[in-house]
Amino acid sequence: MGWVEAERSKVSMTVMNFTFTNDVVRDETIQPWRLWRAKPDKIRTQFQVGTETVTAVITDRQWWSWTLSGGLRTNGGDPSSNHGHGPGDVLVETPMLISSLTLQAVERTTFLSRSAYRVTAQPARLDPGAPELVLHGLGVGADRYELLVDAEVGVLLRAQAELGGEAFRVVEVDEFGFNETSPDEHLFTPESLALVDH
Numbered sequence: 734m735g736w737v738e739a740e741r742s743k744v745s746m747t748v749m750n751f752t753f754t755n756d757v758v759r760d761e762t763i764q765p766w767r768l769w770r771a772k773p774d775k776i777r778t779q780f781q782v783g784t785e786t787v788t789a790v791i792t793d794r795q796w797w798s799w800t801l802s803g804g805l806r807t808n809g810g811d812p813s814s815n816h817g818h819g820p821g822d823v824l825v826e827t828p829m830l831i832s833s834l835t836l837q838a839v840e841r842t843t844f845l846s847r848s849a850y851r852v853t854a855q856p857a858r859l860d861p862g863a864p865e866l867v868l869h870g871l872g873v874g875a876d877r878y879e880l881l882v883d884a885e886v887g888v889l890l891r892a893q894a895e896l897g898g899e900a901f902r903v904v905e906v907d908e909f910g911f912n913e914t915s916p917d918e919h920l921f922t923p924e925s926l927a928l929v930d931h
Contacts, residue, residue, distance in 0.1 A: 766821040775921040780819030789816050790923055797923035805926060821904055823870025824889040827882070833857055833868055834878065841884075844891060845906065848884040853877065872902035 769777040776791040782800075789798040796816040797807045808814035823830070834854040842851045855877060856868060871878055872894025881891040888909075894902040919925045 764820055766819045768818060768821065768825065769920060770825075771921060776818065777920055777925075778818045780821075787819075788926055789818075790921055790926060791816055791818075792921060797926055799926040805923075807923070820870060823892070824904060824906065827887055827889055830868075830871070842881065844881045844883075845909075847890065849890055850882045850884055852880040852882055854880060870904065875901070 764781045766780040767778065774791075774793045777789070778791070779786060779788045781787070785800050785802060787798060787800050789796055794812045795808060795810040796814075797805060798816055799805050808816070833856065835857045837853045837855060838851075840851050842849050856875065868875070871892050875894035875896055877895045877898075879891075879893040879895070880889055882888070883890050889904070889906075890909075891903070891905045893900050
């Protein structure tokens with residue numbers, strides 16, 4: 734069972750990036766991200782690009798996106814134009830990771846009061862021409878990953894990318910829900926973007 738199997742799902746998470754100078758954390762960047770999904774093909778996402786918040790609604794092949802500087806945009810249903818879901822998409826699209834990682838150890842744990850598996854992994858040796866896009870969300874260039882995988886639904890609850898024993902990217906769920914009824918019946922409509930509080 735995967736994240737997309739739920740009738741209605743939501744996740745709120747934080748992406749932390751660390752920059753090191755002489756083994757000291759010089760900078761920590763935090764990016765909030767929120768995602769709602771409803772079967773069969775509805776998505777709402779909210780994430781930061783630079784200093785701006787992007788809010789998008791995606792239904793089947795059509796998307797609408799709103800930013801303060803750009804206003805409302807849409808692809809008008811053009812299937813050749815798609816919209817990203819934000820920096821935490823790797824958390825809910827876990828099947829993509831299987832061919833990109835070599836799993837090393839698995840143990841049971843809990844996270845956010847949920848049963849989980851702690852998995853350590855290394856980047857798999859891919860063909861020289863293979864894209865690194867899958868590992869981009871986890872942290873490209875890591876020599877080790879520590880992952881917490883929800884035992885019930887298989888989504889990542891936390892991913893830590895490390896290089897030489899130092900974490901440089903952490904993607905962590907703050908809040909999530911499965912099969913919940915949204916109090917906002919217009920959550921997945923383009924009209925709701927006009928009500929976004931920026």
